[in-house]
Amino acid sequence: xxxxxxSPATLSVSPGERATLSCRASQSVGGNLAWYQQKxxxxxxxxxxxxxxxxxxxxxxFSGSGSGTxxxxxxxxxxxxxxxxxxxxxYNDWPPVTFGGGTKVEIK
Amino acid sequence: xxQLVESGGGLVQPGGSLRLSCVASGFAVTxxxxxxxxxxPGKGPEWVSTTYSSGDTYYADSVKGxxxxxxxxxxxxxxxxxxxxxxxxxxxxxxxxxxxxxxWCFDLWGRGTLVTVSS
Numbered sequence: 001x002x003x004x005x006x007s008p009a010t011l012s013v014s015p016g017e018r019a020t021l022s023c024r025a026s027q028s029v030g031g032n033l034a035w036y037q038q039k040x041x042x043x044x045x046x047x048x049x050x051x052x053x054x055x056x057x058x059x060x061x062f063s064g065s066g067s068g069t070x071x072x073x074x075x076x077x078x079x080x081x082x083x084x085x086x087x088x089x090x091y092n093d094w095p096p097v098t099f100g101g102g103t104k105v106e107i108k
Numbered sequence: 109x110x111q112l113v114e115s116g117g118g119l120v121q122p123g124g125s126l127r128l129s130c131v132a133s134g135f136a137v138t139x140x141x142x143x144x145x146x147x148x149p150g151k152g153p154e155w156v157s158t159t160y161s162s163g164d165t166y167y168a169d170s171v172k173g174x175x176x177x178x179x180x181x182x183x184x185x186x187x188x189x190x191x192x193x194x195x196x197x198x199x200x201x202x203x204x205x206x207x208x209x210x211x212w213c214f215d216l217w218g219r220g221t222l223v224t225v226s227s
Contacts, residue, residue, distance in 0.1 A: 034213035036153075043202055043217035044153060050211055087152050091212035095166045099152040 004100035019075040023088035032092035110134030117221030130203030141206040146199035
């Protein structure tokens with residue numbers, strides 16, 4: 001089973017600044033990686049799949065990059081509504097799919 | 109409206125049973141790969157099971173032999189029968205739909221139902 005490790009655990013960013021979140025896989029997952037946003041009390045929402053493709057309706061300020069074992073989610077200009085926990089998920093090795101432990105993005 | 113609505117969660121004693129329901133609107137459960145994903149308090153999501161459109165189901169090792177998924181096509185619903193529950197089964201249980209292509213990620217989630225296992 002592939003283990004997904006996210007860093008940092010918490011990220012505090014001012015509105016308008018860039019937020020960079022990292023996700024590392026214990027073994028290569030190719031480009032088979034997704035990112036989700038989860039706001040307090042809500043279900044996760046798919047942001048990115050295939051490491052870099054935005055899901056339907058996701059704003060362009062969200063972008064994903066990486067392949068193999070190292071991945072990045074970037075929020076180019078943080079807005080207050082982006083305060084949430086972000087999770088990565090690999091699906092190269094099915095079953096199971098596995099999720100990371102999350103990065104909490106706080107607004108300064 | 110395309111949505112998933114879970115129900116059936118609650119407090120259950122260790123060793124007990126519970127059945128969760130997930131009713132879909134706006135699309136057919138039978139035409140999609142449907143999953144249960146759970147999330148323990150303060151933790152990341154954990155995949156539990158996936159039912160293919162064929163009806164074949166795969167389970168996480170942590171629930172294999174204890175949990176069973178079924179479908180009711182007439183109600184457009186998915187169920188999770190949880191038996192021999194343990195304290196570490198405590199979580200919010202989400203019903204989720206896999207994307208309709210080769211990407212094994214989830215493009216639609218319900219709001220979840222909380223299961224608490226405690227004596």
